Amino acid sequence: MSPCHVSYGGGHGASSEIATNGVHLHVVQAGPPEGPLVILLHGFPEFWYGWRNQIEFLARLGYRVWAPDQRGYNTSDKPTGIGSYRVDLLAADIVGLIDAAGCDRASVVGHDWGGGVGWRIAGAYPQRLDRLVVLNMPHPAVFRKRLRTSLRQLLKSFYILLFQIPRLPEARIRARNWRLLEHTLLGSSRPGAFTAEALERYREASVTTRRDHHHAPLVSRRPTEAGSSSGRPTHSGSDAAPLGRSG
Numbered sequence: 543m544s545p546c547h548v549s550y551g552g553g554h555g556a557s558s559e560i561a562t563n564g565v566h567l568h569v570v571q572a573g574p575p576e577g578p579l580v581i582l583l584h585g586f587p588e589f590w591y592g593w594r595n596q597i598e599f600l601a602r603l604g605y606r607v608w609a610p611d612q613r614g615y616n617t618s619d620k621p622t623g624i625g626s627y628r629v630d631l632l633a634a635d636i637v638g639l640i641d642a643a644g645c646d647r648a649s650v651v652g653h654d655w656g657g658g659v660g661w662r663i664a665g666a667y668p669q670r671l672d673r674l675v676v677l678n679m680p681h682p683a684v685f686r687k688r689l690r691t692s693l694r695q696l697l698k699s700f701y702i703l704l705f706q707i708p709r710l711p712e713a714r715i716r717a718r719n720w721r722l723l724e725h726t727l728l729g730s731s732r733p734g735a736f737t738a739e740a741l742e743r744y745r746e747a748s749v750t751t752r753r754d755h756h757h758a759p760l761v762s763r764r765p766t767e768a769g770s771s772s773g774r775p776t777h778s779g780s781d782a783a784p785l786g787r788s789g
Contacts, residue, residue, distance in 0.1 A: 548570055555570045555597060563635045563637075567613065567635060568590070569611075571609075577606035579605075579647075580605045581609075581649070581651070582609040582651050583636065583660060590609040592653070606643070633662040636650065636659060650673075653679070660675075660679075724741055
């Protein structure tokens with residue numbers, strides 16, 4: 543498939559389908575081909591477009607930027623069944639993208655559920671990472687501990703249990719022209735962060751997004767503990783340092 547040009551923020555990139563781990567993922571690419579590879583992993587309920595401002599910024603700094611729609615999202619392949627969305631498969635998808643780029647390693651930036659995939663890559667494939675930056679997703683071991691010891695955290699994470707109910711999350715998300723989607727995006731961001739055009743793009747992407755990946759987290763295998771064994775820099779949370787260039 544020949545790449546086509548897409549617009550994001552104030553810049554332009556190439557949109558293509560990349561074969562990886564038995565699926566084809568839609569990937570937006572920008573920046574110089576010889577630059578250090580950075581892969582941006584979106585969360586829920588998002589797709590590559592959530593990184594539109596960061597794609598342009600990193601490309602201008604000289605990074606080779608790949609922003610995929612993860613499996614099940616937007617125009618990427620959507621295999622059937624909850625088992626097709628285990629976190630180990632999602633991590634293998636991204637490692638396959640690193641291979642497809644012709645690179646040994648990449649820096650991975652993950653937000654929300656994309657951060658969970660990043661943690662999995664760090665635990666299972668530490669040799670493939672230059673750096674991991676995780677936003678709004680605690681380390682799996684910390685998260686499990688908080689769920690066991692903090693009623694406040696358990697209540698905040700109760701929505702994950704709701705996603706295990708068949709068909710209910712799908713119906714709730716689609717109701718009233720995707721009103722819950724709009725409420726989620728606007729309620730978790732600064733005023734003015736989402737224009738009417740941006741919200742419409744999210745609605746269009748959600749129409750084609752499968753819901754099996756929402757059910758998968760609680761049935762996935764226990765993730766490998768990540769972080770301390772990787773031997774590579776890891777940043778998490780609001781104190782994360784930005785990507786830097788050496789030399």
